[in-house]
Amino acid sequence: MTGETVLALRGVSKRFGAVQALTDIELEVRAGEVLALVGDNGAGKSTLVKSIAGVHQPDEGTIEWQGRPVSVHRPQDAQQLGIATVYQDLALCDNLDVVGNLFLGREIRRFAVLDEVAMEKRSRSLLDTLSIRIPSVRIPVASLSGGQRQVVAIARALVGSPKVVMLDEPTAALGVEQTAQVLDLVERLRDQGLGVILISHNMADVMAVADTVAVLRLGRNNGVFDKRRTSQEEIISAITGATDNAVTRREARGTEGSP
Ligand SMILES: Nc1ncnc2c1ncn2[C@@H]1O[C@H](COP(=O)(O)OP(=O)(O)O)[C@@H](O)[C@H]1O
Numbered sequence: 001m002t003g004e005t006v007l008a009l010r011g012v013s014k015r016f017g018a019v020q021a022l023t024d025i026e027l028e029v030r031a032g033e034v035l036a037l038v039g040d041n042g043a044g045k046s047t048l049v050k051s052i053a054g055v056h057q058p059d060e061g062t063i064e065w066q067g068r069p070v071s072v073h074r075p076q077d078a079q080q081l082g083i084a085t086v087y088q089d090l091a092l093c094d095n096l097d098v099v100g101n102l103f104l105g106r107e108i109r110r111f112a113v114l115d116e117v118a119m120e121k122r123s124r125s126l127l128d129t130l131s132i133r134i135p136s137v138r139i140p141v142a143s144l145s146g147g148q149r150q151v152v153a154i155a156r157a158l159v160g161s162p163k164v165v166m167l168d169e170p171t172a173a174l175g176v177e178q179t180a181q182v183l184d185l186v187e188r189l190r191d192q193g194l195g196v197i198l199i200s201h202n203m204a205d206v207m208a209v210a211d212t213v214a215v216l217r218l219g220r221n222n223g224v225f226d227k228r229r230t231s232q233e234e235i236i237s238a239i240t241g242a243t244d245n246a247v248t249r250r251e252a253r254g255t256e257g258s259p
């Protein structure tokens, strides 16, 4: 049950010196949808995420939020719109407990003093809503498993009640069981109506949770697929370049003939 388009990229390009990392990217993310963003190493996935997150400035193109062009100059702009990002290298503080990590940088204060009771309560209810089971919200994250740490990092992104959450390779460092835990959470986020952009090079993960699969190849779109109607082989062909879907996509959108 997918909803309206919340986030769209129109003709986004990004260059780093001599490297054209992204060229003319089109992307749409709907509420209640898991959009898997796939592609070979260097295809531009992380650059795309960072361009949406306000870390990088696109050289060309626009970002639309709920149908309107917006400017995202800094990460705070993206956060204020309702776009949350969990990066590949988790930025958790090992020595802080779960509550400390969830509220790092946006602590709840009462008369200028940290309101630990309120933060602990909010942490518990956030984790409950997401059916996340952590032994205690007062243990340092260093003592959690890799899967639990990833789940805490995702929960941290949800503190500000975003509408879109981007996960860059959330299962890359995880074993089978911990991966299942994270993918379960991804499905719950979708069921709660969020738009989820999931970057992964694990096709099993993609086939398990994605509704839509967008393929990037050498910084360009190479197909957007409805997972239910697409085989893993078709997606892999698009990733490797065995099939070239760029033209088909443009025709489907009726933009062929534009310069
Ligand atoms: N900060 C940067 N400076 C220069 N080149 C970069 C930077 N970030 C990414 N690139 C280059 O842009 C291309 C896309 O990289 P990236 O977005 O990390 O791909 P992916 O996440 O799909 O592996 C690569 O050629 C990479 O080397």
Ligand SMILES: [Mg+2]
Binding pocket: 045, 046, 047
């Ligand atoms: Mg990457």
